[in-house]
Amino acid sequence: MGYLRNLLNAATGQKPQASTTYDLSNMSTEQIREFLRIGGGGMETASGAHVSESSAMRVAAAWRSVNIISGVMGSLPIDLIRREAEDRRVPAVNHPLRRVLTVKPNQWQTPNEFRRMMQAHLLLRGNAYALKVMAADRVLALIPLHPDRVGVEQLDDYSIEYKVSLKGGQYLRLQQKDVFHLRGMSLDGIKGLSVLSHMRESLGIALQAERTSARLMQNGQFVGGVLSHPGKLSAEAHSRLKASIDEKHAGADNAGKNLLLEEGMAFAPVSMTATDMQFLQQRDFQRYDIAMFFGVPPHMLGATEKTTSWGSGIEQQGIGFVTYTLNDWIKIWEEACKRDLIPEREWDTHDVRMFTQGLMRGDARARWEAHVKGLQWGVISPDEVRALEDMNPRPDGLGGVYYDPPNTAGGEPEGDGDEPKETSSAPGV
Template identity: 25%
Template sequence: MSRIKAAFTRKSTSTTSSKAFSTWFVPRGSMFSNRSESALVTSEIIFAAVSRLANSVSSLPIKVNKSYAPVESSFSHLLTYQPNNNMTTTAFISLLETHRNIYGNAYAMLEYDNRAQIKALNVLDPNRVEPVIDSETKEVYYQVMGDSGTTYVHNTSIIHLKHVGHSGIKGVSPIRVLQGTLDFDAGVREFSVVQMDGAKASFILKMDTNVSDEKKMEMLQSFGQFYRDNGGVLIEEAGTKIERLDSKFIDSKVFDVDKVTRARVASVFTLPLYMIGEGAGQVSTSNMEQLYLDYVQGTLTPIVTQYESEFNRKLLTEKERKSGIYFKFNLNALLRADMQARGAFYQQGIRSGWFKPNEVRAWEDLPPVEGGDQLFLSKDLFPIDQVAAQRIGGADAPTAPTLSEGGENN
């Protein structure tokens, strides 16, 4: 415990301590982690999947709420403005999500001030962190390995985001699951390149007479230069015959391997296929809303729920949680439909007393207006409190619709 306390209370002016602390963040790859990092760089399918998830999660607004209303507190700025001195909230969450999808695990350590208040969240190198279980208390600690030594940190001081895993305390890397698929895909690509190299235009140049080796080289160079300069057009001269060698290009079925790879990557990362480039032409405005709904419900909701659970448990005290304070990602922005559908939805909500006008304006990034913080009912948009207090009467009272002869509402 004294080592943990010393790690959080050391002064930044200490060169030795600062150096020892900073090594926890320096990437130090193992053989497997290097393969994971390499897959991100060499596989455009993996890059598309990881960047899609990282960008989606990091772009979601996150707020500290109490009873459904945003609140300001001493800790809210950590995730809404600046988690540490080097990162914005967007960069912080994007890096965590990238680590989670490459290594299977992402870690951020809580840094405290002298009053034991959280002052920063620092992302750790996943290769330097290992969850362990205390043999006596059975509680989870995190072994943080630096070049100057190892420190054990209690689980309440480490934000840990992970994929599923058999132990429950450490996730499995999706890239490890896909390793066979990626190796096969790389092998097919290499084979295709070799075949394409062998499919270049080849010719047999026949001459009626024997010529010296020097003359042969001169004729070959002249032949090649003429072929390049004239876009592949050749002229047979007297005493010379040109015969093209037939070359077979790669089998068209080889390209099906790319589709299989995309399907398996999408399955492991629980992404819709069109989000990693497969079947993108089949997406239209008519089904875009449903596709995004599936993406939000099937992919993003479980991920942000994990983030919220970690933040609520480890950034809030028990007293704060009991008072109704919690972190919340706003997924509504991703569920917005086209302008016409949003307008109809907003109008229905305002006229039926669901939404306040200023709430709708906030969702559309518009400033509030005077009188927009109350609920309304239609006929025609009387304040709801006046209806409840029966302050509307006589000619202004809402009346039931009447039916015309054709059966339509008047």
């Protein structure tokens, strides 16, 4: 192993690091690619940057996009629902899968941690896998598998086989019934497309821009002007000026310091050049480009230059985020859970549901306005509202009453009847 490492260091011109050790037998494909730095799997970009999972997450816009979507998918309320009749649905209490989904997916992760990690794999790799721990046809636990260690193949009978690379170098072949598979957009229906590989050029430009900025901060001079001399600068003055600039005015820590000039030299400040402006615009464009790949509104990444930063514009973008981005991921989770985790004999009576009402937890005004509308129209009862707010039923026992809609109670409806008449106070909760 030491010989291989020294050979790679010699080929790349890097100095050997005696304190670092590597175990290729326990590395995933992604880790080996990062170690070799050869951009395997088409991950070397035209900009010269090598894009990997770890380097991609060093781009602020990519990190924030993955963190936002994964965080929302991890925190949304989820439950296993049993249909007792076409119009009656109740939580499937005491079902073993409900405990896996809502309490303990495995020995070391919470449901939030498990779903966040699986969603991050799904966003970056297009696939997320977990090994099912079974007792008969019941799922008792879900063991996550890194997508770089899993190969997918469709057999002649159209079943799917998974080949998992273990840490010791061995391979484990799993049947479709043994794996929980979340699949993103796919062109073959077998394996999801890797977002990371398709957006590698955008990420490569962003990584190179970050590197350029870092080099500028390290080596650039921030005098912001031009020096002029009325005649010819003497060799001694030139040497002193050069030493002063290199030692006292280079780098970010010395930005803004004044120069000490001699022999009648003059300093003329200059504004930002067109090249500087183009560089900044390029970095700003990359945020919008990366946000487009993930379907995240730019304002969530701090990009508000091309849109209003408050009011109904932001509100509509937030609604669009739920409608066009989150709903897609929610459907993928719900349908994959039903296909892979619920026994086929229970498909007609059980469903996994994720509830977007949880997204309103931070907006108390909108949440309570929705409650009041539901109470006024007799859709929900006070006790049901209290349950949604994690409160106990009314102590007087009257919380199960469904109120008559205001435009039908005690007379003819006023107006066109499309909206309930506003009342001075909401029904008692």
